[in-house]
Structures are given as C-alpha cells and as structure tokens.
Amino acid sequence: MEELLSPLTRNLRSHGELSAAECARIEEAAARSISTVGERRDIIREGEVPSTIKIVLDGWVARYKQLPDGRRQILSLMIPGDICDANAFILERMDHSLGALTAVQFARIERTEFEALMAGSPAITRALWRSELVTASIQREWTASVGQRQALERIAHLFCEMHTRMKGIGLAPRDTCEFPLTQADIGEATGLTPVHVNRMLQALRKDGLIELRSKRLQVLDIERLRERALFDPSYLHI
Amino acid sequence: MEELLSPLTRNLRSHGELSAAECARIEEAAARSISTVGERRDIIREGEVPSTIKIVLDGWVARYKQLPDGRRQILSLMIPGDICDANAFILERMDHSLGALTAVQFARIERTEFEALMAGSPAITRALWRSELVTASIQREWTASVGQRQALERIAHLFCEMHTRMKGIGLAPRDTCEFPLTQADIGEATGLTPVHVNRMLQALRKDGLIELRSKRLQVLDIERLRERALFDPSYLHI
DNA sequence: CGTACGTTTGACGTCCTTCAAGTTGGGTGG
DNA sequence: CCACCCAACTTGAAGGACGTCAAACGTACG
Secondary structure, three states, rough: OOHHHHHHHHHHHHOOOOOOHHHHHHHHHOOOEEEEEOOOOOEEEEOOOOOOOEEEEEEEEEEEOOOOOEEEEEEEEEEOOOEOOOOOOHOOOOOOEEEEEOOOOEEEEEEEHHHHHHHOOHHHHHHHHHHHHHHHHHHHHHHHHHOOOOOHHHHHHHHHHHHHEEEEEEOOHHHHOOOOHHHHHHHHHHHOHHHHHHHHHHHHHHOOEEEEEOOEEEEHHHHHHHHHOOHHHHOOOO | HHHHHHHHHHHHHHOOOOHHHHHHHHHHHHOEEEEOOOOOOEOOOOOOOEEEEEEEOOEEEEEEEEEOOOOEEEEEEEOOOEEOOOHHHOOOOOEEEEEEEEOOEEEEHHHHHHHHHHHHHHHHHHHHHHHHHHHHHHHHHHHHHHOOOOOHHHHHHHHHHHHHHHHHHOOOHHHHHEEEOOOOHHHHHHHHOOOHHHHHHHHHHHOEEEEEEEEEEEEEHHHHHHHHHHHOOHHOOO
C-alpha cells in the first residue's frame, strides 16, 4: 500500500514520525497551489525574490549556478518529494536557479502558511529540519566528489546516489529508473566536458555496470558500481 | 564599540534583529560550557554521535571528509561566531569530521538547551535558520567552485571568501587576516595537489594580488583578486 | 522525410599531477 | 643564543587525465 502515499508524505515520513493528521495538513497545504513547468524551463532564477517554497511532486529539477562568464554547474538534483528551499524567503534573494529537467509538477506553499505549519507542530518542524540537513549533507558529498573523485568515479557516484534516492521513493523497480540528464547535463553536474562524460559512460557500459538509453538508467551490478564510485550511502541518512 | 561584541553575537545579529535580552540568553548558554582543542586536533569525527552543538569562539575549524581510500576534502572553513552544525543531533551520526586548524576555543550547547532557545524566541529561531541557510549557500558555492573554476581562480576565490568573512567579523584590519592553512590544506580545500597550489600562489604573488606568509594573508588588490576569482559576494548574504 | 539535438569518434593540446630532490624557516633543546 | 630538526615550501622534469576542436553518426519529432 506504500505506493499510494504521495512522494511528499513519503519523504517527510522518512524524516521523522508524523501522525496521519500531520501528513494530511501538509498534503492539504501542498495541494492548495499546484503548478507545472515544461521541460527545460526555469522555475526561478538567481537574483529573484522567492515568495513561496516549492515541493517537487513529479519530475526532476536541477539546482544550478552560473559563473559570470557562463560556465554552469548543476549543484544538486531534486526528485519527487524533495523540498526545494525550505525557508528560502529568509534569505530574500535566490543565490542559484532552479530548472526543470523534465516536465515538472510542483506545489507552492506561501510563506505564512509554511510558518504556520512549523509553528503548529514540533514534529513537522523537526521533519523539515531533517530534510534540510540531509540536503546539506548531500551538497557536502557533491563538493567532496567533484574535489576528490576521478571522472569515472564521479559519474558512477552520481548514478549510485540517484539510483538509491529513486529507490527510496519507490521509483526504481528492478534497479531501473528515469534519468533525464543528457551527457552535457551530466558534465555540468560533475564538472566534466560532454566528450569526456561520453567516454566514461562507454567504460561503465563495457564493464557491465550500467545501461543508459533514452533517459532511463539501469543499474546492472550495484555492488561493483558502488565500488568503482567509492559510494557509501550513509551521507543520505536513510 | 562593536569590537566589544563577541563574535557569536555579532554573527547572529547579522542574521536578524535580536534584542539585547535575546543576545544575552544565547551568550549565557554558550558561556556555560567552553572547551579548547589544540592545533590540528579533531573536535568530532565522522560516524560519531554528537551530543552538543558547537560554536567557534576563537580560531579556525575545518569541516572535512575522507574517501574510503584516504583522499581528503576540506568542505568548509569555520571562523569565530560560526555555528558548526545547528541541530546536528537530528541526524544522529556525523557524516563528516570537524578538525581544528589552529588552537580553538568553542562553546558546546546541549540539545535540550538549544531546543529551549529556539522554542523560546522566534527571532532566535529565525537567526539560526538564516545562519544555516547561509552555510548551505556557501557549500553550494564551493561545489560550483571546485567544479567550474580553474586552479588559480579557485584559490583566489578561497582568499576572497575568507577575507570577506573575516572582515565581516572585524578580523581583517587593513585587508590583512589570519590564514592558518598550509599549502597542503589549501590543496585539500580546492581539490588540487600541494605542488600545484604552490605554483598558483607564486602566480598570485607575482601579479601583486596577495601576500601569504607565516599563516597571514594580505590582500593587496581586492578588485583584481575578485576579478581573477570570478568572485561575487552575494552568496554570502551579508 | 528532413531537421535538430544528442551522441560518438579521432587527433591533438594543456592543465594539473606525480615523483624526486632540494631549500627555507620556525620551534626546541642543549 | 646558537645549532639542530622537522615540517612546510620550492623547483624541475616527465607523464596522464581531461579538455578542445571538428566532423560524423544516430535518432526522435515535426
């Protein structure tokens, strides 16, 4: 029956014990204003002032940043259930952008409503904090990954992480999941050029670790993929 | 008279309007248990269960992570006034380590006390959230930096950031501040080898941008250093 | 059926690493 | 206070991982 839970509830539940009533309150708040954006469109851009927090309900979102000269870095990936920037309005201006990789459906929660949710329930507050702390932990792992891992390890690590997270929300049956990044996107997420990403992917394929075709990823040998990636899932705190 | 404020109050004040009484409550909580660690000693290690949150009062702390094979990445640097991991206990286990770069003095606040502080004052809660959000923003910038900037830009960016932050807490008079990282440390923070760090430092020196000797950094030409670094301070949200 | 975007391939260049050997300088003990 | 010592810094030469450029190929979609 777990499949019937919304990704949001599923995510928050994993971040702390929430009563049915508390889940219902969040779902209700989220259901009040649902938006959609098309593939490859921006949801919000660096420098803008956010008025709502956003929760991904369906599709993949990339958090990214551009250097003054145009180089782009994808900072993290958000999948259904992920809260984009809890309390973003506390900082006034966005220091990064959010772009939809696929067609995306997301909930928008107003500041006042969001604050009421937190004020009304310590359990919800705690779940939101936990979600924020896990996001921070993932960001740290990305810093470490780009700083220390080699190209092949970095790409393998990205696959391990997304596979594990998708599995966590029930979206990776038979170790297969959506993976809507182009090779250029993978490059921007890992700090590599598309050409080099291509060659590393071929190596991973030849080793029988993954398949990646038409935006679907299949992990063929998790154990060996994790080894190649030096992947230790504890940073995901699941 | 600002110089008389403790770094902690100074930091939190920058994250929101706090009344004198609120500042006093925080100072009092922090003053209750003050510890010291020697240079190059760890404060807490990956895998351990934290029982208090830590606030740097004096000295520099590095947050770092090791890959299974020993490669080390410094994830961020903490200076006086910085809260190391607000709500760290929500995640149970540390997913990274904290190491003292210098002799360090820090406050430890118990979980119950920390929660009481937040419960007792919305302004304090907000200031803590803000501080956490800025930390997250800095982490994102580091990911982007390691992913997209060239070696020289990366190192220059690190100098810009630390110079700006030190200035923000009044510890960079005449554009000079403590900078207790060895060249090997700079390498671990930027994902470079010590040898290459050395060569890039020479380039920065030859260009008259900085001086760096015996753990002190002097910024000679901020404008040009910022250009070389592609540094835009807005991510610091000051 | 054509067009556009994503992927693949090859040749070549460069940024950064590796290895190995000095040199400097701050701290300590005699 | 000087001599020693170790860590940190510096230098050079050579190699490798990854980038750049340019072209061809595949494939989804209008």
